[in-house]
Structure formats: C-alpha cells, structure tokens
Amino acid sequence: MSESRPAPGAQTLARGLRALELVAHAPDGAAIQEIAAELDVHRSIASRILSTLAEARLVVRGGDGRYRTGAGLAALGAGIHSTLRAAAEPAMRDLAVELNATVSLLVTEGPEAVALAVIEPPSSGYVLSFRTGSRHPLERGSAGLALLAAGPARAGEPEAVTAVREQGYASTFGEVEPGAYGVAVPLEPSDGIPTACLNLITYRPEIAESAPPLLVDAAKRVAAALA
Incomplete structure (x- = not known):
C-alpha cells in the first residue's frame, strides 16, 4: 500500500x-x-x-x-480578542469590586505581555491603573510569569515560572510598577484563543495576599465561558 x-x-x-x-x-x-x-x-x-x-x-x-x-491579520486577531474580552470582563468586574483593585486581562504578543482589557474598581478613592495596550517583557511582573507558565514546561526555564505552574498563580512586587504588588493567574488554554492571564495590581499587601483564590475562581469562570 x-x-x-x-x-x-x-x-x-x-x-x-x-x-x-x-x-x-x-x-x-x-x-x-x-x-x-x-x-x-x-x-x-x-x-x-x-x-x-x-x-x-x-x-x-x-x-x-x-x-x-499586515492589517488583515490584525483584523482577524481583533475578532479573537473580542471573544476573549467578552468572556473575561464579567469576572474581572466582579473581582475589581470585591477586592477594590484594578484587574486586567493580558495576552502574549511575541516576547511581551500586552494588556487587552483593564477594569478599575468603581471607587472614588485612589486606585492604581494602567492603560489598555500597555506592554512589558514577559520576564517581568506577575502577568509575564503567568503567561510563561501557561505554556508547556521548557528546559532551563526560570524557577519562578516553574513555581507558578506548581502553585497556580504568580506574585511579584515592584517589577512593573514601583511599589506595587502584582498577582496573576494563567487562563486555561482554549482552541483559537491566545495565551492569556488575569492580573491584579495594588499598593495594599493585604489585598495581594487575599487575591490568589479569587483570581483562580475567576479564571475558571472565564474558561467555562470560553468552552
């Protein structure tokens, strides 16, 4: 044959x-x-x-x-990103209210983490924020670590990435925003959806300490919405 x-x-x-x-x-x-x-x-x-x-x-x-x-590829990507944002934003809003902190959705774009959506808490007080479209290297910050951990394990990867994969979340201090805590949870991989994570930033250590289980639950909600 x-x-x-x-x-x-x-x-x-x-x-x-x-x-x-x-x-x-x-x-x-x-x-x-x-x-x-x-x-x-x-x-x-x-x-x-x-x-x-x-x-x-x-x-x-x-x-x-x-x-x-080219622009045609960007248009295709915009449709995929819209699907991801629509699935993530309800859970992000709930998190922002419950923790009174800024929550963002970041995706991998080449060697960088890029903010696809940012939700601020509906509070009249001062909140830490950054713009949609903001980016930073994957090697820095809780979001970068979470995005790296969302992919397959690689030989020689940083210990911090392996730790995120084992504990289910990343936690950093002052790596992207001076004096700020970052906590991030990778989203479960989904066909046709870019590697993504939910990320929280705050100046308050008690919020950062209480955030991981709530972020994990939110990530599960997003995964269910994408299924």
Whole structure:
C-alpha cells in the first residue's frame, strides 16, 4: 500500500499557515530566503506563498524586502480578542469590586505581555491603573510569569515560572510598577484563543495576599465561558 500523502491543496495551505506564523514571530520581519529555508522549498515557491498572503493583507513587504504582519491579520486577531474580552470582563468586574483593585486581562504578543482589557474598581478613592495596550517583557511582573507558565514546561526555564505552574498563580512586587504588588493567574488554554492571564495590581499587601483564590475562581469562570 502506498504511503498516504497530503493533497496538494492541503500542503499549500499548511505551508501558507506556517509562513504566516514565521513572519508573525520575526521581530525584524522575514526575508523570502529565510521562509524558503524554514519551509524547505525553493525560493520561487516561498515567494508565491508570501505574495498570496500579501494579497490578503495578512503580510506586507517593506522597503527592505522583508515581510511583516499586515492589517488583515490584525483584523482577524481583533475578532479573537473580542471573544476573549467578552468572556473575561464579567469576572474581572466582579473581582475589581470585591477586592477594590484594578484587574486586567493580558495576552502574549511575541516576547511581551500586552494588556487587552483593564477594569478599575468603581471607587472614588485612589486606585492604581494602567492603560489598555500597555506592554512589558514577559520576564517581568506577575502577568509575564503567568503567561510563561501557561505554556508547556521548557528546559532551563526560570524557577519562578516553574513555581507558578506548581502553585497556580504568580506574585511579584515592584517589577512593573514601583511599589506595587502584582498577582496573576494563567487562563486555561482554549482552541483559537491566545495565551492569556488575569492580573491584579495594588499598593495594599493585604489585598495581594487575599487575591490568589479569587483570581483562580475567576479564571475558571472565564474558561467555562470560553468552552
């Protein structure tokens, strides 16, 4: 019996998706030859794949000849992010009220943690806040640790990430905002949804100490809403 092989159309689709993934993860963009080498195809084939992706506005070719993600990909991502926000925001609002602290939803974007949604408590007093779209390196802060822990274990990963995976939450002090406590819980992986976490920031140590079980329960609610 002959060995089963993917149909030409399926193989082309797989290559296109892989090329898009390679471009999305290249901080300085990707050249045609680099894509060809990764796909193990001739340069002309890689060029056709990238041209097709460019026609769909999923990638764009810069003046330096390198390809970077385009507006079409951002539009697709916006739909996914809307689904995640809709599932998370009710639980986030409840947390913000119960703990009287700012709660945020962060996702992984390359090597950074990015705030997708921020909910402040409905209080007239002073609260610690930051803007939607704020970002910081994954290696810093409770949210970064939680996002790293949401992925598979890696050889040589920081001990702090392993600890988060074991205890179910991350807790840091002053790593992103001076003098502030951060507590974060990774969200359970869900098909089609980016790696994400719920994060709380506060200047009050007693709130940070009481937050982990409430964040864990909130993360379960979000997972149920996404199921």
